[in-house]
Amino acid sequence: MRAVVRTLKTATIALRRNVMRSMLTCLGIIIGVAAVIAMMEIGHGSSTAIQKSIASMGANTILIMPGTAASGGISWGSGSTMTLTPDDCDAVIRECSAVRNAAPIVRARSMQLIYGNHNWIPQQITGTTDAYLDIHAWPIADGASFTDRDVRNSNKVCLIGQTLVRELFEGQSPVGKDLRMGSVTFKVVGTLVAKGANMMGGDQDDLVLAPWTTIKYRVSNQSSGGIAQSNAGASSSAASDSVNTLNQVYPSSANDLYPQLSTVQQADTPKPVRFINIDQILCAATSGMAIPQSIDQVTAVLHDRHHIHSGEPDDFTIRDMTELQKTMTSTTTLMANLLLGVALISLIVGGVGIMNIMLVSVTERTREIGLRMAVGARSRHILWQFLTEATILCLAGGALGIVLGRGGSLLVRVLLNWPTEISIPAIVVSVLVSAMVGLLFGFYPALKAAKLDPIEALRYE
């Protein structure tokens, strides 16, 4: 222990003897590490920004669809049975750690929207919750989103895309105005930021978002499951009392065709309960990398909830955005490799600088080495002394480099307004790497010093 302390002390004394040279030696590493840190932080920031923008195109979303109905050998295609419920959606949010957020989706068939003397048929009428906006990273341009309370109460509120703002409201602010969707009046609470066309060329701004309960129960009792629901709604008045249904909009079911059942009779002959199904569940994984994991988790949760044993066919299908995801992954990998390359080059340059100066230092201090050997330093003492000197230089340079690199990336952020992100791994790695560089590039000069013959070293002029 004491020997280690003395070696450290000897090395620091030796470095202090020639401060200027030590500083210059450090410079290579300082610049190298600073470049690494700055590049990592700027690159990390850009990479995150790029990922975010790709993610907003839906790269890290997965879509859960109900399963396929088949009868008489004919498959009716995805979405032809009703197996997903809002509770499934809540369970996915609650139990899947790799899923950042999930939103139920109810689609209505397109219908005419009317405001004043304008009318327009949007491409999409979607019932959902405000998690939808979070999943698509879709900011509100004007007004505010609808809330959970709106969803619970099936309030007649909606958000509209910019195409609708243009077509129905002629560019004026629609917030607070009422528009009519079929026979239902909706209050516009907000507008969405323009997104333009999607990858297939479809207009993404041509849509209406509303609470899914409103779309399902007020607008479209014709959506998949609508028949079952309206049957249930008609026959089971107990269930329809709790939720607003079209029965209230059209209170036409005046006279009962059948006599009221007593409680005992109802218990004896259970009626199909109103089946609250949704058309899709839209999930966002925590990151693009987490998509396979989130698919596994969602599958497990739904198996559990739907009582599907292993080996039985699923009653749902999961889709992800493979193409976008690939783009995102390759972009991220490319950025990482690029940064790694830059980092390696600058550290190697710094290391070669250290080796140069250490070699000069060994030559210059030949007599000192001879003297140390004469008074009893063994080869390994000399080796360790020079290795320690090189490592101290590298670590000191690394520390200064971190400060400089952080400062540099801060400047870039403040002056150029580039996104930067502090990267703890970059700091740890560059400290480790600078110590390694010290050992690696300090080794040859140190070995050269240790192999000197004391007699010749003492005689060296």
Place this chain on the structure above:
Amino acid sequence: MDLIRLDNIHKVYHLGEVDLPVLKGVSLTIDRGEMVALTGASGSGKSTLMNILGCLDRPTTGQYWLDGEDVSPLNSDRRAMVRNKKIGFVFQSFNLLARTSALDNVMMPLTYTASHLSDREARKRAVDLLNLVGLGDRLDHHPSQLSGGQQQRVAIARSLVNHPPLLLADEPTGNLDSHTSEEILRMFQRLNAEEGITIILVTHDQNVAGHAKRQIVMRDGLIESGFFNAPDVKPPPIPALRV
């Protein structure tokens, strides 16, 4: 009891194809407490013998007992330990570490073996030795702030810091004026007389050699004269080192 015994030492340098014998069978004993001058013309093998005596080099053949231990077969690391414990070196050009205080210079050899010493003990030892050579008031001076004689005294203090029984001085006065040389030689004499340290002065200067009690003269790789102790010199009893 003899501190040094050389038995038929040969040293041959291999210069490519040619073998160059430098020492051709040197035998020698030096007792404890002696002060010996090793002289000879250049090319006589004086430096080679000094390197072997200082355990910096190994003889090609022959045996060398230092302080009762046969050091001729030791490898370089073991020789380094022997040098650290048993031999103090004083050089012509002082060889002090530049920009390092006198105190740190004196403590330098302790870095390598004296891990049993605490920092405070090491420091005390160095301060005592600097006091002994009369530089107690210049502990923090750097070599560039000291005169040649003072630098050589720092070097002497450094050579004594491990309490070696043998002090090997290679032309210790070669870079000094005659007055300072005299001072340094007196100090050697005093150390020899008062501390009982065996001193070997390697020199070509007859005046310097005259300060020793015995002169060994080398010629052509052999000892010409001075094999034995001068009869009038009684080796003093070995006193404990005062410092």
